[in-house]
Amino acid sequence: MLTVENYIDKVDLKWKDAFVEIKKVIDENIPEGFELEMQYGMPSYVVPLFRYPDGYHCKQDTPLPFISIAAQKNHLALYHMGIYANGSLLEWFQNEYPNHMKTKLNMGKSCIRFTNPKKVPYQLIGELVSKVSVDEWIEMYENSQKDEKA
Numbered sequence: 735m736l737t738v739e740n741y742i743d744k745v746d747l748k749w750k751d752a753f754v755e756i757k758k759v760i761d762e763n764i765p766e767g768f769e770l771e772m773q774y775g776m777p778s779y780v781v782p783l784f785r786y787p788d789g790y791h792c793k794q795d796t797p798l799p800f801i802s803i804a805a806q807k808n809h810l811a812l813y814h815m816g817i818y819a820n821g822s823l824l825e826w827f828q829n830e831y832p833n834h835m836k837t838k839l840n841m842g843k844s845c846i847r848f849t850n851p852k853k854v855p856y857q858l859i860g861e862l863v864s865k866v867s868v869d870e871w872i873e874m875y876e877n878s879q880k881d882e883k884a
Contacts, residue, residue, distance in 0.1 A: 736772055736775070738770060738772060738777045742754065746805060749805040749851050751851065752810055752848070753810055755856060756810065756854065760779065760803070760860075762860065763861070764779055767785060769782045769797070773797070773802065774799070776802045776804040778802040778803075779799075780799050781798040781868055781871060783797050799813075801863060810854070812846045813844050816866045818844035819875060820866075834857060835855050
């Protein structure tokens with residue numbers, strides 16, 4: 735069984751220091767109540783089932799994902815479900831990014847990609863992960879599910 739520690743041990747040396755630092759920044763800034771576990775093959779911060787027994791809509795026995803981090807071949811990825819579910823949080827992040835980085839923002843719907851391990855906006859990541867509590871995330875998630883069903 736793959737653990738967070740095993741995952742980190744297997745991260746390519748090119749990405750390892752930056753990956754470890756991203757994890758450290760998240761650990762130091764994420765609101766209380768999220769738990770770190772392996773989910774979908776990567777370290778993920780989730781709402782545990784005892785806190786949200788309904789689980790994730792795709793698999794109800796799966797804790798509700800919030801943030802995941804991955805070391806890919808060509809980039810580090812930070813998956814933040816809150817920026818996918820909350821347009822104002824996404825807008826804040828997109829507006830704040832140029833204040834921390836000279837490079838162009840590289841992202842998808844919930845995935846922020848860093849292609850240079852020496853250029854990662856750790857302070858901004860810390861701010862981003864601190865902005866949504868467990869209760870706020872559950873509310874955002876439930877509202878997004880209502881929207882999909884409507």
